[in-house]
Amino acid sequence: MTIAFWALAVLLVASAMFVITAKKPVHSVAGLLAHFFFLAITYFMLSAEFLAVIQLIVYSGAILMLFVFVIALLSSGVAPFSVGPDRLPKIAAPATLIVAVLLGFVAYGISREPIVLANEHGVAAGPVGAAGVFGSVADFGHALFTTNLLPFEITAFILMVAVIGVILLAGDHVPYVPTRRRARIVERDMREAIVRAGEE
């Protein structure tokens, strides 16, 4: 199991690196797919069977497909994804790296503290899938629909809001028309800018 963990760890990091370094978004998507796949295996190893499956279905099946569709949609245009200079301060990348390393150490340090492995509220581990066994689908479902019913319902609400939001944002509605007043301001600003440019 230790070997499996380290192998998965290497694969997870590698695929994640690929996601953020790939030139083309579609390659990133492929990397992310791989990443999710390895992650699902890790979840299995942590006895989270249901979530491992969800990970594959929801993330790999739904969300990544969405990414692919958007990429396809946008790639039909002619403009490149990135134009112009990178305006981020030069210090950004090294700063991120330093912070990342720092935090990594911190996190590692925190969790090296002895943690009491308690089993107060949980259930005993047992055969996969069976009720009353930690991480089983039945166990998860029981927790979800009894103790955590309200949060579960709220997720439904969140998703609905998201759907409405997406429709409002990307839906094909009447474009935003500036009021006359605003138009005047814009016009005045432009005129001033032209005058200023002329003076310079």
Next chain:
Amino acid sequence: MGIDGAYPLLFVIWLVPLAGAIVNWAFGPQLKRSATIIGSAAIGIPFVATLMAWNAATQSSGAAVGAHQNLFSWMPGFDFGLLLDPLSLIWALIITGVGFLIHAYSVGYMWSDSAIARFFAYMNFFVFAMLTLVLSDNFVGLLVGWGLVGLASYFLIGFWFFKPVAVAAARKAFVINVVGDVAIMFAIFMMFAKIGSITFANVFAHVGALDGWLFWTCLFLFIGAAAKSAQIPLHTWLPDAMEGPTPVSALIHAATMVTAGVYLVARCWPLWNASHSAQLLVGTIGGLTALAGALLGIAQWDIKRILAYSTMSQIGYMIMGVGVGAYQAGVAHFFTHAFFKACLFLGAGIVIHELADEQDIRRMGGMRSRAPVAFFAMFAAVLAISGFPGFAGFFSKDQVVFGALEHGHPWLYAVGIVTAGITAYYMFRLFFVTFFGTYRGDVDPEHEPARGESHAPAWIMALPVAILGIFSVIAGYAMIGSNPPWSRLFAHTFPSENLPPVAIGEGWTTAILFVVMAAGIAIAYARYATPVALANAPARLRLESERMPAVLVRLFYFDDVIDWLFVKPSLALGRFFGSWFDPDFIDGAVRGLVTLSTELAAVVRYFQNGLLRSYALIVVFGAACFAIYYALQGTVR
């Protein structure tokens, strides 16, 4: 009938001039020249009432003669009332009597001025204010009158408001008088704080309560008196005030208002009696003013300015009199001075009127034939002011000068005598240069005098002058004798004192004064009225004006020093505050705060660059800080 206690005519005396002023002011445009009748009547009626009051007062037997009338409570602790006692009666008589004559004279003098109704409104208002001043039974009421006469004087000096010189003179007079007002105010604070009352009766009854503050109270009261009465060094407004119409100069700046300072000191005699240093101060200032006014009178060429300096000088006498403790002498000099000085001004007014507003005596001469009434009246008045025996000024001036010696001030006595000589010299100089010789100006004698389509009859100006001229001769006799009505009145004004006899008796003083005066007249005659001098008058006068010492021409530099000490620093300070300190320093500090916050905002703004990724970076950084904080806390624990 005595006038002890309430006296209904008091309101007639006090308020009728105000009614006249209001009517003339409100309906001036409709009244036009009928305003002269209302205006004169508004002074004539109080004059008659005052005479009746005087008649009643002389018949009252008690020592304390006086009518008192409570009016209303102005503020808690500030109760207003009217008081008619011998002192205020003397002043009221002069104000209404001489005032009436001058009003009548003004009818002729101002006849062709389009704003004649306004003039009479102001004049009536002045009389009202002056009566408020002298009839008030408390210091605040006196101060109200004090301020209002200053206002009336301001209006009348600046009556011809289109003349910039007149406007400037009016402002100067007002501001210097406000200096006096606030000084009196401060004296009132002291009296209110120490005695708790502002009525004359209470204050004088508790002079002792002022203890250490007594001198300061007297000093501040006297600053007020000096500003109003043109005493050194607050006299500079008086000559400039001659920019007003001549009747104004006669009424306000000679007969009545400028003597308010004398009234104040005389009214507060219990205070001065209690403070010897205050007496010395007032007497010295009075003497110095008398001398300085006389010296400056020598150097002037403007007929009204000569009279202005002589007024200043004569008021110096009065102040010296009341200052040294010879109150009765000072008041007597006020009484006689009102007549002869008003006469001089009005006579000068006739001359000025005759010569189409010419005021320079170098361009006069030979006026004896052109203005005979003025000549005779002014001759009487000049003799009176010089103190010629038998004329009005003789009696009072003699009293004042001798009073100085009697109360132990030999130096002031000397000053008084010297000044009397100089007075005789410059008054006769004026008289000779104006009336003798030949005419040196260029106004056609056949020409109808002054700007005038229509004229008031000539007698309307001549008659008041003649009456005043007569009084310049006879007024002095009111003070002699043991029991005529007049002297009874004077006798009740102040308590008599038994003073030790002095080295030089009164007879000797009279003699010395006569000699000095005769010398003054003789010099004036030698310089201006000998046949030779008259023949070469233009050249001699020109030579004299060229050789006049600068110190006299520049009026002892009083104006320059005041300008240099007060006016210029104030303006400089104002400019410094207004154009640098306020906008740049104080407001600069405020704007500095604004700049500071703008700068701080600019720093923050650097992070607010709109780049999504930089915001993400900042979030990460913040998260890192938190994480590190908790991690360190963890390790410490």
Next chain:
Amino acid sequence: MALVLILLPILAGCALFALPRGDRLWSRVIGCAVAALTFELPLLVGNDGAFAVRWLSRPFTASLHFAWSGVSLWLVLLLALCTFCAIVATNVAQTRTLIALLLLLEGTMMGVFTARDILAFALFWDLMLIPPFFALVEWGTHRETAWRFLIYNFSGGLTLLLATAAFGILSGSTDVIGSTHQFAGSWAPWIFAGFAFAFAVKTPLWPLHTWMPATYADSPPPMVAVISAVQSKAGLYGFIVIALPCLRTAMADWRWLIIALALVSLLYGAFIALTQTDTKRIVAYSSLSHLGLIVLAIASFNPVALQGAVVYIVAHGLFSAALFLILGYMEEREETRSISKLGGIGANNPKLAGAFTIAALAALGLPGLAGFAGEIVILTGVFKAGYLWPALIALVPIVIASAYMLRLLQDAINGPVIATLPQRRDLTFAEALAVAPLLAALLFIGIYPHAILTAVLR
């Protein structure tokens, strides 16, 4: 009934916006009627018109408690009178809007002057700053002035609110104006500092005055008449009804500072007024000087001086309103505010000159007019309280006042007629009507100031 004083002008002001933009007649009629009503109401109603409901219970008790009595009554009357005169005098491009703003200003300031609860006081304090702001935005020449006015005064409002909150929490109730409640303790100096800052900005007191000259010079004349005449009194009113009774010990500890600042204001304003050339700025700086005198009176802790302060508050309100209205007339006629360009107006405009003369004379403290009554009683009290030198120094600005007021008066109306200056018509009936009540009141109070005190002392 006090609620009517507040709500009636506010509602009427809002209602005026329903009138067409160019309306002149009806907005004036309604405005005058409302102002006249608010003037009459306290006189007709015999009692103090108290109105009170509980507003807050925690963290401290506060009430919507309004009433007029004592000093309040005079400020209410002064406010109503000045508003009336300002509305009569209003003659600008958008008369309706300005009158509406004046009514809103009146209503909010009624709230300040009738509030019996410090929290309500603070609320209306901030509200009363808004109408002048809009007036400055609409009619001022510099937008900056409006913001300066607002920010400066709101920062005062902020400290006022903080001090109010601290006061409420520490003493349990803010419903204390007019009661004998006193607050002392280690926080008292800080609370007092918060109140004093707000009041000093509004009055204004040196060195917090720099918002004032520009504001006064830039506002439309009717608005500045009300601001200078009445709104500036809110600070003094605050000192009298909040700081003096409720935080007596704290104020007593700080009184030397306040007296020093008051004296500096007195002299400083007077000296600057001596050299300014803008007519409105002269009067603005003279206000700085005159109001310093009132602060001096309050800080002297003397009942006589306090009586004088009330008289002078009313007097200053009357003459500064009259002066600003008259300067507005002159500016409107001659199209300049520079005294070097004015002159000889008196020759053709006797009514204008007469009104100006009376107002200016009242301002320079002529005996017989209201200003003198206030000045002499204040300084008598200050001297009686033992402040020899402050009383003596405070006399100097009176002399300077006569110099700068006469300079203003004479340069404008006296002297030769300036050829290039258009000599326009004399005051119209409405214009004269606007200043006549102010001048009449000045004369009345000058002759019989006791009338004010009988109400205050009751």
Next chain:
Amino acid sequence: MRPDLLPVALANYVGLASVIFFIGVAGVVVRRNPLIMLMSIELMWNAANLLFLAFARAWLNNAGHIFAFLVITVAAAEAAIGLAIVVVVFRSRANVDVDEVALMKG
């Protein structure tokens, strides 16, 4: 393996999750392509999820599972809206460089 024991020490999971998380952070900060930024955000969500699950396993408490589930839902919603925004921006500006979208500049 005993069911209450982790396959490897918990610290290793924490380290792994933080490495993945910071790879995600770096992606957001460094890349200018909004799609890849969104994917990086997904990486971060997942790193968090991994921690939830690891701790749930360590303490044998399935509350972590519930949280992970909620995170996935929220992530889905976020992805949907994020992509919608990308589409809208692309429509109006014809390119999707996030540096060009700087209207929030103060």
